[in-house]
Structure formats: structure tokens, C-alpha cells
Amino acid sequence: MLYATLEGLKRFNIPHNFNVVSIITYYAQWIREGRLKVDSSWNTEGLKFTVQDPCKLVRQGFGDPVADDLRFVIKQVCGEENFIDVWPNKSNNYCCGGGGGALQAGFTDNRRQHGKMKFEQLHATGADVVITPCHNCHTQVKDLAEHYGGKWQTTHLWNWIVKALVR
């Protein structure tokens, strides 16, 4: 995840000549500038979307601005009226329970217990699609849906941008 690099560069004072920026910030910027053209008219069935704010990206990384950009991009792609937010959200969001090495560590029952709160939070939105812009969140949210009986599809953001792409 981006955070390992972002925080590692700071914590260990590693010299470097580049900026670390979230790709979500660029997606939002490119859409605003008109360079990335997306259109939500594909969503004729009104598929409802919600989002998982990754802890490392939002609370520990770039804060609420990246969470706002994330919502902006999703709304542009699926249609503003088709986005249902979670609560609490952004920097105050609950962890999904998949990060911190939990998916690799092997305490599966504990990991699913940890994710119960996230499952209920996502389930309450009634969304058909959960966008998870983090690999750990993606794997965990998908597993939580299978384990606790969630009906949503768990996907990355990039799939839907390409679906809505206008060239």
C-alpha cells in the first residue's frame, strides 16, 4: 500500500527526489480538468455504490481531502444519485479488519470478528457495489460479504472508471 512508502520515507529519512501522491487525487484532478472524460449514463439500472475509506490512505495518509476526491470520482462514474455514503466515514471510518497483516497472519475467526462492524456498516447502505481502493480492504470486504451474506460486489475503482470512460 502507498502508506508503507509514504510513511517509510518520512520515518527513516530516506533521501528521494519524487513526490508521493494518491492516484485518486489525480483521477479527480484529471476529471475536473476535462482530461479524463467519464459519463455515468451507462448506469441505467441505477446500481447503488458505496465506498470503503482505507485507513492507511485516508486517516493515516492524506486525510479527508483524498476521501472527498474518492467520492467525487465515484459520483462522476456512477451518477451522484447512485452514491450512498457510509457512516462514520472518511478519517473517522472503521477499519475493515483486513490490514495490518491480519490477512496474512492467519487468525481467520478473529479477522472476521474484527470485520463484523464493517460488514454491518456496509450492509446498512444497501449498496450493490462497494469500492475498495486498497488491496487489503478489497480482500477483506469480499470475504466479509461471503462469510456474513452480503449481496454486494466488491471492486476496485479502476474498473468503473474504464466502464464510464468517454474517448
Place this chain on the structure above:
Amino acid sequence: MTEIDLLPLRAELKKQFQDKLPNARIDYCLTCGLCASGCAASGIEGMDPRKFIRYLVLGQDDLLKNSNWIYSCSICQRCEYACPMGINVGRFVYELKGMRPKDKRPVNLQKSCELQKDPGNSTGIPNEDFVWVVGEILEEIHENEPEWADMQAPMDKVGAQFYLNQNAKEPTVEPEEMAFIWKIFHAVGIDWTYSSKWWDGANYCLFSGDPEDWEYTVRKQAETVDALGCPTYINTE
């Protein structure tokens, strides 16, 4: 109810944390419980962030060192975010993970970090395989999707504006997922590149708890990106 052994009130672990981390603030804890009430890992292995701090203060060092709660806490820092005194329980969890001998850590977690060091990505695929699979997917798209016939997936392109970090999961198990971002970049007209080495910064060494391993892998990647001369580092997510 957990019985607490009050005899060894040495609280050495607490002293260790306070010596090493200038902002440890353990004694500032108000025991208010805001941390525990908003922690989704509360109750797992009989632990929560508030109890964790109490155990530290009460010198229950062995209990903390041996608790597998440190592998449920995801170091998400919501407890710190909610804490009126800004106590960062996650940082103590990270330190505890690092204190556990490598052969006593969860095998797959430690393995993800070892693979990150050599061959250099979290799933351990050879760099040649990464380069190969990128080429294969690109070729398939060129053959089957004429509207993307001039799309590229540049490798080691010196001076590109963007360095794109690739999580190892896609090239290892679902390579077709990589192409979505290539398409977005192509549509926008972005000058970007992958690297053929140190291309994955997912870096589970952060989670196994070893600053040396974590630093080594980030340093290698920083050297790689600087050698390419890319001014901006972005990740696939």
C-alpha cells in the same frame, strides 16, 4: 474476569516505549474508553485499546508480549484519532510485533516480508515474470481490442512523469486487472512507467514489525524511482 498479577509492577515495557518514543504519553490516558468503543477489534483475545494501556501501566508485560491481539489490531489508528490525549496504541502494537522473534511470528506474514526483500515483491514472483506478464496482457489487448491498439505499458522508461507502483497481487493472480489503469492513463495521455525491479511497494515488513526490513525495502524502491528520474510516485490504488 481476568485476574491481574499485581506483584511485578515493574512496567518495563512501558518504560521502554517511553524511552524510545518521545510522544508515548501513556500516563496521559484518562481511561475514558473512546478508543475501545470505536475499535472494531475490541473484545478479540479479551483485549481492547483501553485495556492494552491499563496492562502497560500495570506492568503486565508478558501478557501483552504473548497476546495474539497484536495480529488483530490493524494499526489503523482510529483509537489515536478518537483519543482526547492523542495516545497512539497502534505504535505500541507495531513495537510489540517487532519484539517477537522472527520464528515466533505468523509464518505467512513474515514470509510476505521476506519475499519483499528477495526477490523484491510481496508474492515472490521473479521480476522476469512481472515483465513477461505485462507484455502478454498488452499483446492480448492489442490483438483483441483494436481501440487500444496504440496503448503502451512502459517498463523502465527514464524520465517519465509518473512512476507507477504495482501491487504484486495483479501480476500474480489476476493480471488482466492491471490493464484498466493503463487504459485510463492512455486515455488521459499520461507519461508513465513501471520499473522491472522493486516494482511492488506493498511492503508487509511494516506489518511484521521490523524497522530494518521496512527501511531496506523502501530505500531500494526510492533508489529505483530516483534512478529513473520520475518526479511523481503513484500507486495503483
